Amino acid sequence: MLEEICCVCREPLDGQNYSQCNICGGHFHMAWSITAEVPTCGKYQLYERSGVLMFLCEGCAEKFPSQMT
Secondary structure (H helix, E strand, C coil): CCCCECCCCCCECCCCCEEECCCCCCEEECCCCCCCCCCCCEEEEEECCCCEEEEEEHHHHHHCHHHCC
């Protein structure tokens, strides 16, 4: 079984604290608990008009800054 790697920092993912980028599809570190000790490798944004929650890795957030506020 291959170990899953973060598309941003290239470190292993822990199997719980990660998300998938809605732009590139890469997996990145995303803490799902305040006690999780993982780097911040992405962002999320709620679009209130449509009710959509978007997840973007840092690379895509930099390429598409209009997607994030």
